[in-house]
Amino acid sequence: MADENIRSIQTGLAGVGYSPGPIDGIDGPRTRATAVRWGQGAPVAARDVAPVTTSMIYQGSARYPAREIIVHCSATRPDWMDGDGIDAQVAEIRRWHRANGWRDIGYHWVLGRSGELRAGRRETEIGAHVVGRNNGTIGICLIGGFGSAETDRPEVHFTDRQLVQLRNQIEAISMRTQITTVSGHNQYAAKACPGFHVPTWFKGA
Incomplete structure (x- = not known):
């Protein structure tokens, strides 16, 4: 059963740069280990980055400052809708998300297999892409990633063009708002998505 005190601790840990796992109110081993690291003054994960602009994007009527980019995947096969084009793929993802009762596609950006970039939400x-962490985050979805694992290398499931464009887009967003964190969906949920460890990839390791 979820405990609101645990949920508050998880939210606080995530807010200062740690990765306690899903914000679910469950006192699991990842939450406990992260709390110990925080108590010991251990450094946060390598996903933290220094802002490169003084500009800020604010989201929603509450004006949440957008400080984090979260990378996702569509969990589709490499040949999914092959030949239909990126616009048709984005339209299909939008249809999935609206079927969930959402008003629009949950991601802000979608990256096709050939590196094509399409806008989703403004x-x-x-957005609607990470439970408990949509406020102040920008979601980017890579087409592909079917059957991936959290520990896979990104080039196993995504093309070179996608990964180059992903890095370019992260840098472009970072020029529009004070991004301090670049992470993957799997850091906040028990999922493989996007199919690799984003901080390690982003830091060039």
């Missing part, structure tokens, strides 16, 4: 809108 960056000034709150």
Whole structure:
């Protein structure tokens, strides 16, 4: 059963840069280990980055400052809708998300297999891509990633063009708002998505 005190601790740990796992109110081993690291003054994960601009994007009527980019995947096969094009793929993802009762696609950006970039929600809108962490985050979805694992290397499931464009887009967003964190969906949920460890990839390790 979820405990609101545990949920508050998880939210606080995530807010200062740690990765306690899903914000679910469950006192699991990852939450406990992260709390110990925080208590010991251990450094946060390598996903933290220094802002490169003084500009800020604010989301929603509450004006949440957008400080984090979270990377996702569509969990589709490499040949999914092959030949239909990125616009058709984005339309299909939008259909999935609306079927969930959402008003629009949950991501702010979608990256096709050939590196094509398409906009989803406006960056000034709150997304719908990570439970408990949509406020103040920008979601980017890579097409692909079917059957991936959290520990896979990104080039196993995504093309070179996608990964180059992903890095370019992260840098472009970072010029529009004070991004301090670049992470993957799997850091906040028990999922493989996006199919690799984003901080390690982003830091060039």
